[in-house]
Amino acid sequence: MRAAVLHEIGQDKLEVLDDVEAVGFGPGKVRVRVRATGLCHSDLSAMNGVLPQPAPFVPGHEGAGEILEAGEGVRNLKPGDRVVLCWLPACGACPACKRGQTQLCLAGFMNAGTPNFKRPGGDLFGFAGTGTFTEEVVVDAGCAVPIPDDVPFDIAALIGCGVTTGLGAALNTADLEAGSSVAVIGCGGVGISAIQGARLKGAAEIVAVDPVASRREAALKFGATKAVSPDELADAKQQITAGEGFDYVFEVVGRSATARTAYENTRRGGTLVVVGAGAMDDFLQLNMFELFFDEKRILPSMYGGGDVLRSYERTIALWRAGRIDLEGLITHRVPLAEINEALDQMRTGAALRTCIEI
Numbered sequence: 223m224r225a226a227v228l229h230e231i232g233q234d235k236l237e238v239l240d241d242v243e244a245v246g247f248g249p250g251k252v253r254v255r256v257r258a259t260g261l262c263h264s265d266l267s268a269m270n271g272v273l274p275q276p277a278p279f280v281p282g283h284e285g286a287g288e289i290l291e292a293g294e295g296v297r298n299l300k301p302g303d304r305v306v307l308c309w310l311p312a313c314g315a316c317p318a319c320k321r322g323q324t325q326l327c328l329a330g331f332m333n334a335g336t337p338n339f340k341r342p343g344g345d346l347f348g349f350a351g352t353g354t355f356t357e358e359v360v361v362d363a364g365c366a367v368p369i370p371d372d373v374p375f376d377i378a379a380l381i382g383c384g385v386t387t388g389l390g391a392a393l394n395t396a397d398l399e400a401g402s403s404v405a406v407i408g409c410g411g412v413g414i415s416a417i418q419g420a421r422l423k424g425a426a427e428i429v430a431v432d433p434v435a436s437r438r439e440a441a442l443k444f445g446a447t448k449a450v451s452p453d454e455l456a457d458a459k460q461q462i463t464a465g466e467g468f469d470y471v472f473e474v475v476g477r478s479a480t481a482r483t484a485y486e487n488t489r490r491g492g493t494l495v496v497v498g499a500g501a502m503d504d505f506l507q508l509n510m511f512e513l514f515f516d517e518k519r520i521l522p523s524m525y526g527g528g529d530v531l532r533s534y535e536r537t538i539a540l541w542r543a544g545r546i547d548l549e550g551l552i553t554h555r556v557p558l559a560e561i562n563e564a565l566d567q568m569r570t571g572a573a574l575r576t577c578i579e580i
Contacts (some may be wrong), residue, residue, distance in 0.1 A: 225356035262282035285354030286378035388415025390526020400424030408474035421445035434571035477502035
């Protein structure tokens with residue numbers, strides 16, 4: 223089958239090969255025909271080494287498709303079922319799951335070190351234990367979450383990561399108050415989803431911050447009340463909050479520099495929500511006096527900060543009701559053969575979300 227492969231960490235191009243085979247099928251597993259996958263910035267971060275990932279590997283973790291085959295012991299899935307791929311499934315038995323913090327379950331990461339694919343040249347890993355830039359993938363049954371027939375594959379793919387992450391950061395992690403002031407730094411697909419979440423919660427002011435003009439324009443269509451470049455953030459802070467700072471600031475980039483900017487633009491007693499996934503050697507510096515004196519809450523948000531399956535259901539319900547726009551997030555649709563052009567568009571900020579149709 224066809225798959226897009228990164229041979230070495232640090233390469234910026236993928237090679238689309240037709241000699242890849244999905245492996246590992248057996249009891250408790252399912253084989254999924256991938257129909258659509260989103261291109262997420264985390265895929266780029268894995269390719270360039272910001273996020274840890276063994277190579278060679280097949281990128282992609284935001285996918286949807288159909289069950290081709292269900293292994294022994296799989297009772298809730300059968301061939302033909304439509305599913306979204308969950309890259310961080312909950313085991314239901316670990317301490318995090320028992321506490322209700324299923325987004326912190328480590329079971330999914332345990333599979334990340336096992337090859338998902340092979341080709342004549344050797345084994346291949348799948349990013350985050352999945353690897354959706356391919357025609358078929360074998361995953362644990364818990365990674366394949368059934369979706370209703372009325373949810374298109376491209377929409378379902380977005381729900382698998384970006385939308386759940388951004389929307390959940392506002393609804394679950396921040397649980398922001400109506401009438402509050404909000405700034406979102408980084409307005410790709412995840413940041414736009416955080417903006418939609420802030421709008422749902424009744425934020426009075428939502429400032430979108432991004433260096434790319436097209437993303438700023440898009441943010442206004444999704445609920446931002448103002449869109450500025452990073453250089454204009456200080457003026458927006460002065461105009462909207464009289465210089466005090468925003469009630470909530472979302473950092474959706476994953477860099478210490480933008481996290482520091484987010485902290486400085488959060489009011490005393492306000493909330494900084496860290497959504498972006500950054501590098502292990504990129505450190506955010508805070509002095510002990512400001513940490514004590516400002517009493518700002520710093521809340522990391524992992525995969526939307528809530529139960530993933532419940533978040534999927536909620537997102538579908540909000541989409542059906544017309545409360546959130548998911549179709550508008552997909553600004554480019556390309557076949558797998560054009561994956562490298564899609565990567566370039568993401569690097570330049572030209573696309574909110576690109577759907578790879580497989």
